[in-house]
Amino acid sequence: MSAKSKLPLLILILSVAALFAGLAFAKQDPELKQCSHQCRVQQQFDEKQKQECARKCEEYHQDKKSREWEEDKKQTKEYEEEEKHNPYVFEDRHFSTAIKTGKGRVDILTKFTENSDLLRAIENYRLALLVADPRAFIVPNHFDANAVFVVTQGRGRITLIHEDKRQSFNIETGDIIRIRAGTPLYLINRDDNEKLFIVKLLQPVNRPDYYDVFYGAGGAKPKSFFETFSTEILEAVLKTSRDKLESFFEKQGKDAFLEASKEQIEAMSRREEGTGGGGMWPFGAESKNPFNLFRKRRPSKFNKYGQLFEVDADEFKQLKDFDLRVSYANISRGSMTAPFYNSRAIKISIVVQGQGYIEMVAPQASRKSGYEKIRSRLRPDTVFVVPAGHPFVTVASRRTNLEILCFEVNIANNVRYLLAGEGNFVQQFEKEAKELAFKSREEVVNRIFGNQDEEFFFPVPRQQRSRDYE
Template sequence: MSAKSKLSTLILILSLVFLYAGCLAFAKQDPELKQCTHQCRVQQQYDEKQKEECVKTCEEYHREKKDRESLKEVGQDPDVEFHPGGELSECQSRCVGLAGEVRQLCLFRCQQKWRRDYASRWEEEGKKQSKEDAEDEGEEEKHNPYVFEDKHFSTAIKTGKGRVDLLTKFTHDSDILRGIENYRLALLVASPKSFVVPNHFDANAIFVVTQGRGTLTLIHEDKRESFNIETGDIIHVRAGTPLYLINRDDNEKLFIVKLLQPINQPDHYEVFYGAGGAKPESFYETFSTEILEAALKTSRDKLERFFDKQGKGPFLEASREQIEAMSSHEEGSKGGGLWPFGSESKSKSAFNLFRKREPSHCNRYGQLFEVEEDEFKRLKDFDLRVSYANITKGCMSAPFYNSRAIKIAIVVKGEGYFEMVSPPVSPKSSQEDSGGRKSGSRYQKISSRLRSDTVFVVPAGHPFVTVASRNNNLEILCFEVNIENNVRYLLAGEGNYVQQFEKEAKELAFKSKEEEVDRIFGNQDEEFFFPGPRQQRGRDYE
């Protein structure tokens, strides 16, 4: 179709539109649109494509007219004046030769197109900004030195019967946690009826059983010490102590969290396997053959055949008879009683968090079990407290901070999140960054989702809070290092530290009357565990 023909068609369509718009000014909109589209379809000089274009123009005009009427209803003038410069001005310049209603419609359509283009550009800018925000958030996560997730674990040992996962060094990405740089965290998972071959490591260790039942045997200088272990048991293992372990359950896996303090090298320890052969490699085989022959008083051929038998890795399957023999309550001439039956063993190397003990804090919103140095003397070697928090679903712990202790926490079960107040770890020059720090702010909010095996560290003096999801309880195992002379300062709830302020200190600090300060800090009458944000206000913080 030629340009002249297209122009004639457009003029005819506009004429039809305004003709029927004028005739039906007081009619309902739907009949007006119906009449306009009918006239398009009965034009004999139009082919089918032109008729469709005519109908579309009627529909577009009908929509625009409704928009104009809506603008008038809210007190806005839909008529458009000229805007110098830019795409809108260029479009409006084409309306100069028109007059009356035709000119007004032309201007209106220019404005509508400009608005659509502007909205489109705004949407694109929004998408771009969202992408940048997501990248910033991801960058912030990279620089969050306090939280460690699955990606921060490496599998040190793995077979079909079990594995050991080792957490990266606490100072791997930042030196902000160098106060605990000489600690490492590891997770041991043993399948049912599995046996962990004898080994030792150059680190002092605290083992905590978080699930399952097993038997752990330690070889001391002059005796063997065995423990029938279960959920909640804490075992102290001195550096270099030979040990072996069985999972004595037929169905349930055995989970042990290990906190290790290396002896030879800061933040690094080695595991040495005495038993074994090709896999795991026995350290016996590293010695020269001549040395082994002399030391074991055995020929080379026998030694080669002997050490070549074991090749299935450090986790092996044990028979029911073997498990029962190692976990039975028997004493050998050089053996000790199986804990928890042997009281002497119990007092020295092992302790249970839950057995015959009351929680240190307990209400319907949560429970906290703690083991102090005076209860389990071996913790004094680490200057350590071990605790286990079970926060009811939808509830939270009280915000608090430790005066000296650094908390190393690992989520055992459930989901939730935590928030912590920190000095800036990734400062931005302007605006509010994804970590919650405003420009010029002295503090930064560190927050993270919590799920099974998430590890988070809370340095001394840093206020923090943990919140359980509304679907599951949140269970957290904690190691608190530097516990000697530590004080826990509650920031809310019964016993919070503001309640100890003098009247004048309250009024000066908060620029409020003492009564108002007491009312704010006395509203929460629960201690240590509270209803969570959702329960109190119905808001979704996740």
């Protein structure tokens, strides 16, 4: 048997050894050890062949190390580049699954400061997405965070339990509702066919950047918190025997998302008028009701290139605690927003529909040598953050409208400074300032900043579109 003819055996040895790779500890390489061991114990190998085999183990091992090293280096580099350019943009891989059941799921975005401290001003906010299948019932729960829920699609029903009353609301696309920390709630998707999508902005109360969900009743995965108490405690507080308690809690559903029957949904949905609307429970007016972003009389900005819907605490008191404006931009295909910056608000945006890209001006990491252009593709569920003072534009692709839901925090005293188009801020400079700043005669400056006469939404001439993001 020549060394050559034993190649398959060697390959086998190498691959068996590879199985051990996963068990590797820091300081030893069990794979190499295993491979060398296999060489030694092969009875069909003579001594020379054993040595040859061991040598090949070494070689293979060296090769593998250097391949891994190269890969690591490459990945690290790519990662660093990405980090460098996009601490502002979060994609699928930045979400983690909080709950996933047969009837729906909740995904939570990583902390905004996970990749860099540039977003420290919003480190105490978290973003989560809920998707509930048709007729899903989300069992009663509460969480240690204040929250704003926005329905981006579907028809649901939410019930909040207050100190001495219950409130239920039918909710639909565009509805916004504030949920105070700790409020027990349950939720249904009352549609037979359509999924229910809710975007949540959360502000944890116990720890600045984490929150937990407590399933109070029902829900077995995670278990209801009732069942976490000692049995003797439950017996005492519910005045019920151990046997009865066990059989009672055993029955509970296995998931946080259950399926409700058509009849149950109908019964609950019908009841709505009596509770939320101001009948059965005497609320101080309708201020606790959800606010619908699209049922305002008209968008705050609109032309044929797009529409902007907005609401803040002036119109919807519940947003006051959050110092928040919620907005929804629908940018027509082949159009864009005006470049602008918020004077002090920080914009947390999530793409609901469509494709496009964002371009933002950000100070360079070195802080010495001017600005860099942050540019990133936008797809559904892409989250991007625009810090205060940072000029940016959002551009829809030529093929689809781009729909974006925005939470603008620190909105008190915020001013939106438009940098081009109708109402741009250069128009307010004095003659001398224009001439000094731009080293051009006033008429020239006025012409440059006066050509664009649309406001807020502009068309993107076909030939000017960047190819990379189409």
